[in-house]
Amino acid sequence: MILRRRDKRSREEDLQALTISIEEAINTGRINQMASELEEWEPYDLAVVYEEINEVYRPQFMNALEIETLTRMLSELSPMIEVSALYILGKEKAAQVLNRMDNDDLADLLGEIPEEMREYLLSIMEVTERETVRELMNFGPETAGGIMTNRYVWFYAKYTVREAVEKVKHFADLTNDIQDLYVLNEEKELIGLTTYRDLVLAQATDLIEDLMGENVVKVPADMDQEEVAHLFEQYDLVSMPVEDVNGKLIGVVTFDDVLDVLRAEANEDINKLSATDKTIDYNTHPLTAAKRRLPWLIMLLFLGLLSGSIISIFEGTLSKVVALTFFMPMIAGMTGNTGTQSLAVVIRGLGPQTKMNRKTIFRLLRRELLVGIMIGVICGVSVALVAGFWQASFALGAVIGFSLLLTIIIGTMAGTVIPIILYKLKIDPAVASGPLITTLNDLFSLSVYFGTATIFISYLT
Known part of the structure; x- marks a missing residue:
């Protein structure tokens, strides 16, 4: 059984105990019985364990995880380790994971690996998801388009609250962001924004057009990611819509992506201040x-x-x-x-x-x-x-x-x-x-x- 955090041990000690428990469970054929307990751990914790356990145990460990948990765990790994894990999963299961990954994260991943690997992973994905990822890869890596995701929930203005809530429920598994909900016209242009809180507090028969705010902070796809991060800071945003040159909503930048941007920009400046323009870490040759x-x-x-x-x-x-x-x-x-x-x-x-x-x-x-x-x-x-x-x-x-x-x-x-x-x-x-x-x-x-x-x-x- 996985050890619970009932004492004052550090998180590192908990993860060490978890790693040992998983290896013992695999050796004794009990790993599938631990599936429900593994679901209680954060994806980052599971990623740490994945890197710590013996390589021969990794296939059984991943097979014990639900697809959603597995997808989130793999996103916490470094690019080459993540790609290696996808190969270990096999074609069918790797395809399920790739189709469920946030498209912006997947586009970033594919942009960092050799072309042969990239084309293989794209080839096993669903056609719609594959084309979406290819489109995201066409944007500059340090632009709003390069860090946005196309997984967001939108409505027409004439939707009722009841219809909107049903749509949120239907798409909730496909996006991590249901805080901000976007309102479009027939041309797919952004005309307003509402929140899930607004839906919860409204009457079922109320119309979305009566709830939405029309003054929406939005950015073009080619805006520099630093400027996007600054707008998040100025307006205390959770997410930000991205438009193409024709004014159509094509994606959303979420707060977790902005945190990555801020970290990357800070690292870049630190590297330059120390007289090197490229990252050097513990793993650099x-x-x-x-x-x-x-x-x-x-x-x-x-x-x-x-x-x-x-x-x-x-x-x-x-x-x-x-x-x-x-x-x-x-x-x-x-x-x-x-x-x-x-x-x-x-x-x-x-x-x-x-x-x-x-x-x-x-x-x-x-x-x-x-x-x-x-x-x-x-x-x-x-x-x-x-x-x-x-x-x-x-x-x-x-x-x-x-x-x-x-x-x-x-x-x-x-x-x-x-x-x-x-x-x-x-x-x-x-x-x-x-x-x-x-x-x-x-x-x-x-x-x-x-x-x-x-x-x-x-x-x-």
């Missing part, structure tokens, strides 16, 4: 990971060599005041840190929804300049006092403190200006990565630091 990281690092390596040339230019200053070398890492590090902070603030604010006009840019630059001055003054005075007492030279402390003030201001402004320029040039500002900003700021900071020291060298020797 070492050679692949190295190839993805190397291009940016080679560029940064040669930029870093310029730092050495700057130091060589000021070799005379360094030879006269060796103590200047003690503070080089601090000056360069603080400049890079403030630049990276500003970069993060700017990139977080940029997006399809941002109106980056002259007024906005001026306000942002002014704000960051003031921030840089305040941080620079506080840090500059602090390090000036420390350096002055440490080296018994307040002139040296003043030079270091003033240099730090200037470099922090420069670093802050660089982290602000560079992504804005890239944004205006239609280049993803996230490519102004943390390592790039840090390297450029090293060049700026060392130039300012040694330049200032050279100007005031007579006071330091």
